[in-house]
Amino acid sequence: MFNQRVKIKQLLMGNDAASAVGSEVVVMGWVRTFRNNQFIALNDGSTNNNVQVVAGLGEFDDAILKRITTGASLKVKGVVVESQGKGQTVEVKATSIEILGDSDAEKYPLQPKKHSLEFLREKAHLRFRTNTFGSVFRIRHSLAFAVHQFFNERGFLYLHTPIITSSDAEGAGEMFRVTTLPLEGAPKNDAGEIDFTQDFFGKSTNLTVSGQLEGELGAMAFSDIYTFGPTFRAENSNTTRHLAEFWMIEPEVAFNDLEDNMNLAEDFIKHLIAYVMQHNADDLQFLDGRLAEEEKQLPTEKRSGLGLIEKLKFVSENGFERITYTEAIDILLNSNHYKKKKFQYDVKWGIDLQSEHERFLVEQHFKKPVIVTNYPAAIKAFYMRMNDGCEPGKETVAAMDILAPGIGEIVGGSQREERLERLEARMNAMHIPLEEMSYYLDTRRFGSVPHAGFGLGFERMVQFVTGMTNIRDVIAFARTPNNCEY
RNA sequence: UCCUAAGUAGCUCAGCUGGUUAGAGCAUCUGACUGUUAAUCAGAGGGUCCCUGGUUCGAGUCCAGGCUUGGGAGCCA
Secondary structure: OOEEEEEEEHHHHOOOOOOOOEEEEEEEEEEEEEOOEEEEEEOOOOOOHHHHEEEEOOOOHHHHHOOOOOOEEEEEEEEEOOOOOOOOOOOEEEEEEEEEOOOOOOOOOOOOOOOOOOHHHHHHOHHOOHHHHHHHHHHHHHHHHHHHHHOOOOOOEEEEOEEEEEOOOOOOOOOOOOOOOOOOOOOOOOOOOOOOOHOOOOOOOEEOOOOOHHHHHHHHHHHEEEOOOEEEEOOOOOOOOOOOOOEEEEEEEEEEEEHHHHHHHHHHHHHHHHHHHHHHHHHHHHHHHHHHHHHHHOOOOOOOOHHHHHHHHHHHHHHOOOEHHHHHHHHOOOOHHHOOOOOOOOOOOOOOOHHHHHHHHHHHHHHHOOEEEOHHHHOOOEEEOOOOOOOOOEEEEEEEEEEEOOOEEEEEEEOOOOOOOHHHHHHHOOOOOHHHHHHHHHHHOOOOOEEEEEEHHHHHHHHHHHHOOOOOHHOOOOOEOOOOOO
């Protein structure tokens, strides 16, 4: 068997027999730096902390030492010893060093120095080997695990909703078409349009923009379900918080109303943060320091004031502010910011809240996450439940958005319209073809119940927890307009 | 898609009002040193100044068009 190694994280944690001073170990990993022809900083991705391998002077061939370059992979046998130097308590005194893979120092793109995130984005296949991306992707993993843990503990069923879908009525955004028809000379029907009855599925299909509708079908049997999978939007969005391919978590719960829904979402976010704080303390510490360095470069008024860990602690320990859309509008209208005409977009009841409005509420006014509820029906999707007793002309739906400092909307959700007649009326008004949605309406025809759900953008959550400002830096290989490398 | 800033060595950047052979730090290579922590010291190599066209005696520098990237906006998660 080749693999008898001890992971570097385990070795450095020091509560294991293999990490005890005096024991013989095998470590494998990639060289981060090689100092003084003697000290190898070796990393295997289990932690940002490198193990220091000491190659005693004169004990190894020059031919081997020359090949210990940044990026090279090594198998080291040695003895765990107390370190004579500062910076680490134990180190590995090498008895044998085997080069598993050479790395030409003149060609290897990652140098033992700081790189810009923009540069590393172009070297996405190697950036995992840096401290920043090591931490980000270990935290991303932890968050994914915590998602499943949270729902599993609460008896939710993980429903795998399809990635290819024929439903195009959801209206969540532009879709990517899926077809096997030839681009040139595609079959046409009598009307001169492309004849999708001859396509692979016999109809027009797309990549999913949301698993919600299918999720609702599951919730009408299992009561509590969640989805967690990739979703696709063909929007030409070029921002620090949009991707063409991203991961979304969508719980859907029968017998929940809007308040239950908010409670679930808030508990969920707090669980995710708490999990990472407990299991990725090292990585958070590193990112906290990295962010603090970055903040120093900013002018005072642009600094966030709270460190990353302080922010997470604050969010996980304090209740989110809950206000209605109407209250939000009033707050904006009464703000000095508004009176001094500092908003670029006008504020009045009925508008969709702009980024600047959301930022004001979250970052200036409340200084904590805010849940905004009961938006005007006119600006929200067809499946959201109409609130009863609204003033005519000011109809609202039981929607809720969670706005987070720094990234804006992180959750969007609602109580769903469970009343068949109301739903059909709304769909008709919005010109959504009822026939195509017949399967969906069946849930309202046969044993309909009040239910609610939400969608959480996974990458935005990773952004929030890691403090990374560009969403392209929290997904392994980002897909954005004009960019699909790897 | 719109607004805006940028593109010069492997990386991060400087390069004035157009003027001789385009610079620095880090990285790399060579040598010295050897308990280092982004090691240190000495030396060397390394450039399609984003692309195309234009103005000019002369363009990294000015003009036009294009490409790419960052930031902001819209759409949203």
